[in-house]
Amino acid sequence: MKLEIKVAKPFNLELEGLPADKSLSHRALIFALLCQKPCFVKNFLQGADCLSTLNIVKALGLKVQKQDANCLKLTPPQKFLHFNEPTKPLNCNNSGTSMRLLSGLLSSSQHQQNHYVLIGDRSLSQRPMGRVIKPLAQMGAHIHARAQNLAPLSVLSAPLDGLNYASPIASAQVKSALLLAALQAKDPLHFSEPHLSRDHSERALLALGAPIKIAPPKLTLEPLQRPLESFSWHIPADPSSAFYFALAVLLVPGSAVLLKEVLLNPTRIEAFKVLEQMGAKVHYVPKGQMGTEPVGDIYVKHSPLKAVHISENIASLIDELPALAVAMSVAKGVSVVANAKELRFKESDRIATTLTNLEKLGIECHALEDGFQIVGGAFKRPKEPLESFKDHRIALSFVVALLACGGALEGIECASVSFPRFLDLFKRLVA
Structure with a gap:
């Protein structure tokens, strides 16, 4: 037009x-999957990227209900940290945030060996995923991609090891992917970056009761022993x-x-x-x-x-x-x-x-x-x-x-x- x-x-x-806020809208959906009780989100961004994440978390088992025109009720799967294994690829469309964060979340599990395929549109399929795949692989993740670490991504969830990782770039997406993977790892994640990138994920994890210690630009996250606390956010x-x-x-x-x-x-x-x-x-x-x-x-x-x-x-x-x-x-x-x-x-x-x-x-x-x-x-x-x-x-x-x-x-x-x-x-x- x-x-x-x-x-x-x-x-x-x-x-x-x-x-x-787009970053907070993505994260509200993902963190709701990790709670035990329903969460409430007001003023969720109805943009294309966030709607891609919304459709994916619904396929994984998050129940999404409209409370009113401006509020979503997000009910996590009945069994903590047990996600549905979709029969179809999970379409991130043009959202790099969706693909990178979810590759971390879905690669790690102490309870399941599910297979997920993350796809995107032509643009997303040309954007680099190696910055996430490589550190996740060091944790033991089973992620396969096209040449040059391009999407689609094939992810087989498995128990992962902890990691001591100094990121060569300051990237909130890399940091968030590793944090989400480390929640179900066997040992802690010790992470640092050249300087502080967007810190929404670690702020949220701290507020929701995760065992995280933050000393920017470094942080340490212990594996999650219980569900995150449910939340009510106005974005x-x-x-x-x-x-x-x-x-x-x-x-x-x-x-x-x-x-x-x-x-x-x-x-x-x-x-x-x-x-x-x-x-x-x-x-x-x-x-x-x-x-x-x-x-x-x-x-x-x-x-x-x-x-x-x-x-x-x-x-x-x-x-x-x-x-x-x-x-x-x-x-x-x-x-x-x-x-x-x-x-x-x-x-x-x-x-x-x-x-x-x-x-x-x-x-x-x-x-x-x-x-x-x-x-x-x-x-x-x-x-x-x-x-x-x-x-x-x-x-x-x-x-x-x-x-x-x-x-x-x-x-x-x-x-x-x-x-x-x-x-x-x-x-x-x-x-």
């Missing part, structure tokens, strides 16, 4: 109802989704926005911190806790931006780097992103796709092996439509970019992966 965008006028908005707004409206403010002079009830986990708001380094006016209003996570409002007011060099905390920025590239394009000076080779292995090669669209907008930019360089300037209305490349982060970043100059973008429908109601809220910016 092609979306035509006009140059936006200044706006001053208060936005509620931003999409629920806050996703800061990665909220970020697009902060970006819009910085592209439209005279604008401001108040983003309501956003997750303020320090490992998730690094992109807002980068905007502050660039000169943006950002103010945080903490409102307490939702479940295991800090929540509050974020106020952003338009201000001129200056260039920035980014080479650290990339794991906490990886989803927002295409949107930050848009901000860098209107900043004074030359901005550089390095140590971000992971961008090449997302739903698209986000280094290539980001720069392709920036060039159409008249911005001087250059690809690096592990990032990019952007010379700040001003957007020009593109002569031909920008492309989403079937990547939700690219679609969302460049629809917002067009607010500054007008134009069209092809393939906006993929935004539903993480932001099902994006167009409804976006219309308020251009009304």
Whole structure:
């Protein structure tokens, strides 16, 4: 679907109802499988990736009931740590989180020898799974993949050993896969990473009574001896989704926005911190806790931006780097992103796709092996439509970019992966 965008006028908005956090929505479903009593989740993200995880956990034995329009009741299998063995492959579609986390969960069992096949769409089947498969194999996991450790994955559950593992990359998906596998292992998991990645899994495990010790960026998890405590969570707004409206403010002079009830986990708001380094006016209003996570409002007011060099905390920025590239394009000076080779292995090669669209907008930019360089300037209305490349982060970043100059973008429908109601809220910016 092609979306035509006009140059936006200044706006001053208060936005509620931003999409629920994607990472927490995935994890709520998976952790509910490991409890003994029903769990309740309000504000679950109905995006394509999370719905893939929902369908898989239902196939594994989680009973899902709607309590009302905004609340799910999640009832675990009657027998603790006994999952159904599906007769069909478990389809992760485009969700790397689903495939990586579930490969850890399903590879480990003290009680079953079930066989699972995890499949994905064409894009997911080209994304690297070796970073999860290799450490799981060190624990004794039986996981078979195509050449170069690509999906589909064939997983045979078995009793696993403990592991002392220093991850070469900071990755919440690697960490979470190993934590889920270690819950049923014979011995503890000792895990470290170069620096702290998203910490939702360990926060949740600690809150739900798992025998975990956390000393970031290290942690130790003992095998689970009893079910996790049941929980009732209200999932806050996703800061990665909220970020697009902060970006819009910085592209439209005279604008401001108040983003309501956003997750303020320090490992998730690094992109807002980068905007502050660039000169943006950002103010945080903490409102307490939702479940295991800090929540509050974020106020952003338009201000001129200056260039920035980014080479650290990339794991906490990886989803927002295409949107930050848009901000860098209107900043004074030359901005550089390095140590971000992971961008090449997302739903698209986000280094290539980001720069392709920036060039159409008249911005001087250059690809690096592990990032990019952007010379700040001003957007020009593109002569031909920008492309989403079937990547939700690219679609969302460049629809917002067009607010500054007008134009069209092809393939906006993929935004539903993480932001099902994006167009409804976006219309308020251009009304």
